[in-house]
Amino acid sequence: MSVNLTINGQPITVPKNTTILQAAKLANIDIPTLCEHSDLCKRSVCRICVVECDGQDKLIAACANNVWEGANVVTHNARVIETRRTILELLLANHPQDCLSCYKNKNCELQTLAETFGVRSAPFAPTADSRPPSVEGAALVRDMDKCVKCGRCIEACQNVQGIGAINTFGRGKEYGICSPYEQPLEEGVCVFCGRCAEVCPVAAICEHDESLKIIKALDNKTRFLKASEKYEKREKAMLGELGKKLPIITGCSKGVYRFVRQFYPDLTEHLALENFEFIDDDIYVAPCVALKYGHSNVITTRELERLGKLAGTNLAVEEEHSRQVKQSDISQRVTVRGFAQAREILEQVRKGECKAQLIDILICSDPNCPWSIVKDK
Ligand code: SF4
Numbered sequence: 001m002s003v004n005l006t007i008n009g010q011p012i013t014v015p016k017n018t019t020i021l022q023a024a025k026l027a028n029i030d031i032p033t034l035c036e037h038s039d040l041c042k043r044s045v046c047r048i049c050v051v052e053c054d055g056q057d058k059l060i061a062a063c064a065n066n067v068w069e070g071a072n073v074v075t076h077n078a079r080v081i082e083t084r085r086t087i088l089e090l091l092l093a094n095h096p097q098d099c100l101s102c103y104k105n106k107n108c109e110l111q112t113l114a115e116t117f118g119v120r121s122a123p124f125a126p127t128a129d130s131r132p133p134s135v136e137g138a139a140l141v142r143d144m145d146k147c148v149k150c151g152r153c154i155e156a157c158q159n160v161q162g163i164g165a166i167n168t169f170g171r172g173k174e175y176g177i178c179s180p181y182e183q184p185l186e187e188g189v190c191v192f193c194g195r196c197a198e199v200c201p202v203a204a205i206c207e208h209d210e211s212l213k214i215i216k217a218l219d220n221k222t223r224f225l226k227a228s229e230k231y232e233k234r235e236k237a238m239l240g241e242l243g244k245k246l247p248i249i250t251g252c253s254k255g256v257y258r259f260v261r262q263f264y265p266d267l268t269e270h271l272a273l274e275n276f277e278f279i280d281d282d283i284y285v286a287p288c289v290a291l292k293y294g295h296s297n298v299i300t301t302r303e304l305e306r307l308g309k310l311a312g313t314n315l316a317v318e319e320e321h322s323r324q325v326k327q328s329d330i331s332q333r334v335t336v337r338g339f340a341q342a343r344e345i346l347e348q349v350r351k352g353e354c355k356a357q358l359i360d361i362l363i364c365s366d367p368n369c370p371w372s373i374v375k376d377k
């Protein structure tokens with residue numbers, strides 16, 4: 001069934017249950033957003049997307065409301081723009097003004113909005129108390145002074161990853177996003193997958209950038225190796241373990257082992273040897289934050305790019321060798337991507353219904369992840 005409406009005077013017909021935001025997109029009209037994210041369930045908390053409908057006094061959130069027959073939506077008039085700008089100014093009142101030195105400088109959704117709306121002053125006084133940033137598991141940095149309370153990280157952690165390491169806490173001035181009892185993430189159930197950092201629109205949760213710390217690596221002939229160089233050692237360990245309780249469960253990072261131990265403690269005897277020691281003077285380059293967890297000499301490709309810019313050149317990463325486990329060595333192998341799939345197969349193991357000899361759990365769903373043992377055909 002379809003619905004007819006007008007957006008900024010332009011007639012448009014869209015399917016029923018389309019949000020005003022989606023309808024505007026179909027009409028090539030860009031409504032600004034902050035809390036909304038295409039991969040996540042909506043929370044509709046920021047109100048940046050407000051629009052005027054049918055000339056009513058009350059502005060409504062375009063991401064939270066579906067279109068209706070005969071609606072007359074105005075996405076950009078002076079009143080709507082002023083309201084959005086005031087919301088931004090209120091957010092910025094409690095936001096550190098350190099854009100130049102911020103990890104997300106030039107890549108921050110709040111900064112982009114402030115620029116779009118021409119925010120040049122800070123008319124509102126700060127209301128929140130300041131808290132120092134914290135480094136978590138060597139992989140993430142949390143700086144809650146920068147949090148805009150959009151809730152994207154909670155959605156990613158709870159509903160996409162099914163982990164639930166962070167949630168809202170407090171009320172009013174104290175309201176914020178945190179791990180239970182504000183404890184370090186490592187003391188909770190966090191598996192350091194980095195999904196929260198991927199979706200955070202600002203630098204409230206981001207990868208722990210150590211590119212400056214390892215800058216001396218540029219001078220002392222340190223090699224940059226793909227993290228998957230470690231693969232051969234993993235493979236050998238795996239084959240040596242075929243005599244143990246099957247299926248052997250392994251994963252792309254220490255976070256996967258944390259996941260199994262925390263959510264499936266009865267299956268820990270299936271875990272392969274945890275062979276993630278990145279020793280010697282080499283620096284390992286990984287595609288994602290997950291592999292940084294627990295290691296001081298693993299950097300992400302983004303950090304490598306930054307180092308390269310400092311060095312005025314593209315830094316070379318040594319090529320990986322072919323490292324597929326031979327079909328004859330482990331006959332029943334399965335790769336699962338993401339924790340939802342992991343839970344499904346681990347439930348089967350629990351019930352004794354899993355016929356695989358080896359289960360390789362990858363934190364992300366990237367089919368090209370070089371850290372996968374069992375390559376997709
Ligand atoms: S790293 Fe993953 S598990 Fe930890 S808080 Fe972020 S989304 Fe949740």
Ligand code: SF4
Binds near residue numbers: 150205
């Ligand atoms: S930490 Fe980032 S993603 Fe989470 S609520 Fe704050 S701003 Fe949003």
Ligand code: FES
Binds near residue numbers: 062063
């Ligand atoms: S984008 Fe609609 S309320 Fe945040």
